[in-house]
Amino acid sequence: MPDKIADQVFKALDNFDVELPSWGFADTGTRFGKFFQAAAASTVEEKFHDAGLVHKLTGCCPSVAVHVLWDFKPGQSPKEVAKLARKQGVRVGSINPNVFQDQVYKFGSFCSPNPKARKAALDHTLDCVKIGKESGSNLLSMWLADGTNYPGQDSIYRRKKDLESALAKISSTMKKQWPGATMLVEYKPFEPAFYHTDIADWGMAAAFARAAGKNAKVLVDTGHHLPGCNIEHIVAFLLSEGLLGGFHFNDRKYADDDLTLGSIDPYAVFRIFDQIVQFTFETGKKPAIAYMVDQSHNLKPKLEAMVQTVDEAQKLFARAHLVDRKALAMAQKSMDIVAAERILRDAFETDVRGLLAEWRLTHDLPVDPLAELRSSGVIAKLGKDRAAARKARGEVQASSYA
Amino acid sequence: MPDKIADQVFKALDNFDVELPSWGFADTGTRFGKFFQAAAASTVEEKFHDAGLVHKLTGCCPSVAVHVLWDFKPGQSPKEVAKLARKQGVRVGSINPNVFQDQVYKFGSFCSPNPKARKAALDHTLDCVKIGKESGSNLLSMWLADGTNYPGQDSIYRRKKDLESALAKISSTMKKQWPGATMLVEYKPFEPAFYHTDIADWGMAAAFARAAGKNAKVLVDTGHHLPGCNIEHIVAFLLSEGLLGGFHFNDRKYADDDLTLGSIDPYAVFRIFDQIVQFTFETGKKPAIAYMVDQSHNLKPKLEAMVQTVDEAQKLFARAHLVDRKALAMAQKSMDIVAAERILRDAFETDVRGLLAEWRLTHDLPVDPLAELRSSGVIAKLGKDRAAARKARGEVQASSYA
Amino acid sequence: MPDKIADQVFKALDNFDVELPSWGFADTGTRFGKFFQAAAASTVEEKFHDAGLVHKLTGCCPSVAVHVLWDFKPGQSPKEVAKLARKQGVRVGSINPNVFQDQVYKFGSFCSPNPKARKAALDHTLDCVKIGKESGSNLLSMWLADGTNYPGQDSIYRRKKDLESALAKISSTMKKQWPGATMLVEYKPFEPAFYHTDIADWGMAAAFARAAGKNAKVLVDTGHHLPGCNIEHIVAFLLSEGLLGGFHFNDRKYADDDLTLGSIDPYAVFRIFDQIVQFTFETGKKPAIAYMVDQSHNLKPKLEAMVQTVDEAQKLFARAHLVDRKALAMAQKSMDIVAAERILRDAFETDVRGLLAEWRLTHDLPVDPLAELRSSGVIAKLGKDRAAARKARGEVQASSYA
Amino acid sequence: MPDKIADQVFKALDNFDVELPSWGFADTGTRFGKFFQAAAASTVEEKFHDAGLVHKLTGCCPSVAVHVLWDFKPGQSPKEVAKLARKQGVRVGSINPNVFQDQVYKFGSFCSPNPKARKAALDHTLDCVKIGKESGSNLLSMWLADGTNYPGQDSIYRRKKDLESALAKISSTMKKQWPGATMLVEYKPFEPAFYHTDIADWGMAAAFARAAGKNAKVLVDTGHHLPGCNIEHIVAFLLSEGLLGGFHFNDRKYADDDLTLGSIDPYAVFRIFDQIVQFTFETGKKPAIAYMVDQSHNLKPKLEAMVQTVDEAQKLFARAHLVDRKALAMAQKSMDIVAAERILRDAFETDVRGLLAEWRLTHDLPVDPLAELRSSGVIAKLGKDRAAARKARGEVQASSYA
Numbered sequence A, B, C, D: 001m002p003d004k005i006a007d008q009v010f011k012a013l014d015n016f017d018v019e020l021p022s023w024g025f026a027d028t029g030t031r032f033g034k035f036f037q038a039a040a041a042s043t044v045e046e047k048f049h050d051a052g053l054v055h056k057l058t059g060c061c062p063s064v065a066v067h068v069l070w071d072f073k074p075g076q077s078p079k080e081v082a083k084l085a086r087k088q089g090v091r092v093g094s095i096n097p098n099v100f101q102d103q104v105y106k107f108g109s110f111c112s113p114n115p116k117a118r119k120a121a122l123d124h125t126l127d128c129v130k131i132g133k134e135s136g137s138n139l140l141s142m143w144l145a146d147g148t149n150y151p152g153q154d155s156i157y158r159r160k161k162d163l164e165s166a167l168a169k170i171s172s173t174m175k176k177q178w179p180g181a182t183m184l185v186e187y188k189p190f191e192p193a194f195y196h197t198d199i200a201d202w203g204m205a206a207a208f209a210r211a212a213g214k215n216a217k218v219l220v221d222t223g224h225h226l227p228g229c230n231i232e233h234i235v236a237f238l239l240s241e242g243l244l245g246g247f248h249f250n251d252r253k254y255a256d257d258d259l260t261l262g263s264i265d266p267y268a269v270f271r272i273f274d275q276i277v278q279f280t281f282e283t284g285k286k287p288a289i290a291y292m293v294d295q296s297h298n299l300k301p302k303l304e305a306m307v308q309t310v311d312e313a314q315k316l317f318a319r320a321h322l323v324d325r326k327a328l329a330m331a332q333k334s335m336d337i338v339a340a341e342r343i344l345r346d347a348f349e350t351d352v353r354g355l356l357a358e359w360r361l362t363h364d365l366p367v368d369p370l371a372e373l374r375s376s377g378v379i380a381k382l383g384k385d386r387a388a389a390r391k392a393r394g395e396v397q398a399s400s401y402a
Helices: A003-014 A044-058 A078-087 A115-134 A156-177 A202-212 A231-240 A266-283 A302-320 A325-333 A337-349 A353-362 A369-376 A378-393 B003-014 B044-058 B078-087 B115-134 B156-177 B202-212 B231-240 B266-283 B302-320 B325-333 B337-349 B353-362 B369-376 B378-393 C003-014 C044-058 C078-087 C115-134 C156-177 C202-212 C231-240 C266-283 C302-320 C325-333 C337-349 C353-362 C369-376 C378-393 D003-014 D044-058 D078-087 D103-107 D115-134 D156-177 D202-212 D231-240 D266-283 D302-320 D325-333 D337-349 D353-362 D369-376 D378-393
Strands: A063-067 A091-096 A139-142 A182-186 A216-221 A244-249 A290-293 B063-067 B091-096 B139-142 B182-186 B216-221 B244-249 B290-293 C063-067 C091-096 C139-142 C182-186 C216-221 C244-249 C290-293 D063-067 D091-096 D139-142 D182-186 D216-221 D244-249 D290-293
Touching: A003 A302, A003 A353, A044 A063, A044 A078, A044 A302, A044 A369, A044 A378, A078 A091, A078 A115, A091 A115, A091 A290, A115 A139, A115 A156, A139 A156, A156 A182, A156 A202, A156 B231, A156 B266, A182 A202, A182 A244, A202 A216, A202 A231, A202 B202, A202 B231, A216 A231, A231 A244, A231 A266, A231 B156, A231 B202, A266 A302, A266 A325, A266 A337, A266 B156, A266 D266, A290 A302, A302 A337, A302 A353, A302 A369, A302 A378, A302 D337, A325 A337, A337 D302, A337 D369, A369 A378, A369 D337, B003 B302, B003 B353, B044 B063, B044 B078, B044 B302, B044 B369, B044 B378, B078 B091, B078 B115, B091 B115, B091 B290, B115 B139, B115 B156, B139 B156, B156 B182, B156 B202, B182 B202, B182 B244, B202 B216, B202 B231, B216 B231, B231 B244, B231 B266, B266 B302, B266 B325, B266 B337, B266 C266, B290 B302, B302 B337, B302 B353, B302 B369, B302 B378, B302 C337, B325 B337, B337 C302, B337 C369, B369 B378, B369 C337, C003 C302, C003 C353, C044 C063, C044 C078, C044 C302, C044 C369, C044 C378, C078 C091, C078 C115, C091 C115, C091 C290, C115 C139, C115 C156, C139 C156, C156 C182, C156 C202, C156 D231, C156 D266, C182 C202, C182 C244, C202 C216, C202 C231, C202 D202, C202 D231, C216 C231, C231 C244, C231 C266, C231 D156, C231 D202, C266 C302, C266 C325, C266 C337, C266 D156, C290 C302, C302 C337, C302 C353, C302 C369, C302 C378, C325 C337, C369 C378, D003 D302, D003 D353, D044 D063, D044 D078, D044 D302, D044 D369, D044 D378, D078 D091, D078 D115, D091 D115, D091 D290, D103 D115, D115 D139, D115 D156, D139 D156, D156 D182, D156 D202, D182 D202, D182 D244, D202 D216, D202 D231, D216 D231, D231 D244, D231 D266, D266 D302, D266 D325, D266 D337, D290 D302, D302 D337, D302 D353, D302 D369, D302 D378, D325 D337, D369 D378
Parallel strands: A063 A091, A091 A139, A139 A182, A182 A216, A216 A244, A244 A290, B063 B091, B091 B139, B139 B182, B182 B216, B216 B244, B244 B290, C063 C091, C091 C139, C139 C182, C182 C216, C216 C244, C244 C290, D063 D091, D091 D139, D139 D182, D182 D216, D216 D244, D244 D290
Antiparallel strands: none
């Protein structure tokens, strides 16, 4: 590989950060139950510790997405939580309100026919705005579980209006109290709602974001699409409309399967990065994009899964920078499909593991972060310590389907 | 059924027109070949004749969508074509440019990297604007086959820009030359393009329509969605945004299967009508919606399939007017899912064949248009006549996969 | 409707029983949490009570599927449990081993690489065989959560062999210890496994059933198919191969959504019943088919959802008996697609609510079981009593995603 | 890469042949029309020429699948056709009856309610058996377009029985007249039939193959599955049942899109090869598998697309031989998901282009067959010659949707 290209890739990697989710280190599962891991994190300190460890190993995960309900104790000062993060070498990243777990949200949050639910959701989210500001974050991630399970269950029109009002209120509050911060609006076609989801696709998320205000953008979760959906097309469309805010990274084969990024279809992830690089190539613009992981592992050791995801993201991101964009433009212009495709594929098929190892060496990072993690024995040690701590706290790890 | 409700349904039916597609009477097939029908229409006169016959039988199909390439001979005056339509008791409906069949469109039309293709598409469509105006239509239906088959084949960004320019040009020309007319922008996730389609979903169609101008709206083809997509939600969303322009009616189980409306999932079609009626109930607004059939039958006799589709549309449309909307609103407000669902289902499960027969009687229409058509022997007669006419013209019905 | 046909439908309904699942009355949810219902059943007595109530209201639910892990206390005599059922007017139906909830099943049950898991699964299932025999049941329902989440995770070949051995062992044990009983093998494409499921489709279930023995058949869960799958075709194929054992009834729009039967696509359910009736019409055979509900409601009141499901099953089953099968055969033979389809649709569109009401009257059943349930106030009463009982037992209803 | 592994890969490549389809060199398209290529092959000589050229460039395509209707003139001796093939350096491969193009097959072939259609299909296929024997082939590929478009259209039971009889007849005739040959039964969920396809999935194909006789096996077309289907699981299952006969290679994103192999999801194709190699590793068996291409290109130059497909197949096949199977078995046994997955991924991520170039050098083949083809100018030359030949024959390249 010519030095010039390697340099380009190195520079790209220098600017490529991936945010980790605090909940990705905790015990999660499927509706059929959870398989508990001794080393799973329970407290926010433990979650920051684990995120900090991944950051130490990979050098590109300086921030941690937090779920306010799970990570902030009632009354706890956001500054204190921010301090706990810094202690582990990371900082508080995107703020995720939780408007789906409480029983009041049975029929939705901002869209619920229950005014109490709507109020609870708004109050909680406005609290999150304060928390975001005080903890030094600049992102509010809005994922709603709102939807219905049956035709006729509720008025889609009333729900849409109520959601628009709420998002407008949140956006305007943010403008005043949390200037510079961005509200990310996430979409999902189904689950946990099984007939209709109030923000079902990117088009709805974009409409809600536009209606809310200029500080609102769309969040693309790579697992939240119907079968066959061309995600990179959506990414390109959103970029072109100035509406792409960020990503939740994971992979899937069927539904929202929450697998490690690129584990099922790595070429598809590569094509997303490709559209991002291509956008800058064609327009000269460098949009701010929040790259975030959203994965809840039931089987893989959580720390391993996170390191693997970050490593995979770096590899695919690096490959997207190997595309010979001028040659590609020429081939496209001359309608030479085979040549154009091959230019893309040549980049994808290049083995970048050596290149990435070099980049890591120049940054005093372990050449193979996953191998480093596995040989360190840290997961076993954490398992022992945390099992003991849980025991001391009188906690039992249990879940049941019915 | 109380008289008041029957009256309501009758009034609704009085205002419910369904446009037929001229190409729905011609021989079409799959890529594996066509199964030819003796009675298939070849000329525009024959197509209008067939549409006129369906209108005579059903009383609700006064207009015919035309495909300019197939229905207008070069140099033929649109007024002459409009006259041919009137002669058969129908009028020219939506104008459909054809920017996919000519060899120049190999890599797309408005989105092609080939400037000749882009120019040809624009010229043809601007011709269609003239034709539309002169033939007394007020709709331009834009369906593009544009897309790519392989990752990297073309720049999604360049294609999007070129399409935006073209649509803006068409829209502004329409404003001047064809005021009052609407441009409908159709979307489709795949086929004939198999990697990306330039207008892939409703969100993209809406963005293109908004960018084009106020005379542009979105056209929903019921067969153009990914598996599982909640179409009635999209319909409601578009209505709420003031962007729903019309429908192409058909049904599907897998892809764009072009089956008769409601033949696979009648409840889903009912739910689309339900959202439309509900919109008026909640907002008092009565948006102009063009209900059009788009079906290409390979097996069913074309005339029968059309009558069946129209009959089915009327039945499902009538049922949507049986929903007790006040009771539904109450049940929704009190979060009584089971009651709300049941109100919807009660309407769907009501057998409206008798009611529809009554409506037809009051309009001097055959009580069972399909039975009337079948017992008339007209298809056999047309088959004989048209076979002879084809022979006289020296035409052979032939197609081959490879 | 001619009396002869009504008689036929009545006879069909007389022989149409639907088994209810004990877990359908307990609190269940999605991976994002559970919304608890005060009236949810906790104990096996409460579950039998609720099933008994549905049976009293509908007259066609004499048996209850039990989940051994949840419904039988360790050491509890199956006869005692059978007695509890009888006390509520029902009997123990299919026996469902639970080989997915215990932590030992993290990597599968019969297919796990862990010999302890395989042994635990076999031991538990052989226990279930005893329980089945002693409780008077004649069905063993085998649903496995076995599968993998990642390519390479395990050997598909080794897993298949181990599963074959286990099923053969269970089948032969049943032949000896529980003669006359049937083992039902269920399939599912995904969830909770997200890369591969060891029994992914009907073809695999059929292969495992054939390899196990003649007392093994296939169980079709209506929610366990990939998008677009033609379920009635599978049902017909299995019937024709002598391999259809029974159903788990529910509906879905996206994945295994566990909605009430026919709530999303009632025509599809009708077509399943149609194939069953058609099979008897064409072959004269009346195969034993176990109709069972498998639904876990998170939003609808559980008792209401069950009554609604049974009512819907009866309506669609009745309609399938209205098809004029001789006329249908004639139309099919003469390749008259439109006539054939219409015969089927005429049956589906017939409003059978009146007919069903009559049938209920002749059986001293409430004409509208759902209305009866709702007006009885029993759910509110049960809610009060069970809330108090839970409190007395010191139970808290709680769940969390992370 | 250690020499031992390179040797293994070389040996594997030596034994890896890919059959090309004659129709892959002819003009094909979508139902919306065909985009004609000057260099498209029209005659069987031209098709063999093109296949021969691909074989010269890649060294692994010694045989050509033929479509009897298109490639054999009525009365033409199969030996003569076989000679034409040999002249171009290839031989006649699998024999493909065409029982879908003729008008008699409107309602199916072996499954048609029309006895004439059933007879025509059987006669044609028995002719194919003779042709197969005489042309030196040993494969009969049965792909049927049989199915229905509407619920109720035909009896699924009658169709199944008629198909079973026909396949049994063909199988027994083959045993006598064409011993050693294999009948491959292909499946497809939909298209051109849109409600049900008589051989819809691998389970049905396997049932038909088993019922037909021991010389019948299943043919897996990589584009013939519902969304999300785990194809490599099916491949493994069929291998384990001794029923895998061969493949039709192509790729798809949505339906049966007929794109070049691996162009959309290369990792999925790799996983298919991985299961095949793994099967031999675990059982020691080396099943005979026919690797065949089935692609109909509308946009890519046909010769380029074929070379690209073969090159891609070789790359992915080679990678599947790089998996460290002993280490994988160890990781699987110890339930180390992350290690097991990584072993697979390491093989997939290895850039094998250099290795493949070496293998080609040792076989006196061009190092980069696609580049060689493109630089040779042969496609342009063929285009000129064939355009002239078509003109001389008075042929016009034309197609139309309606």
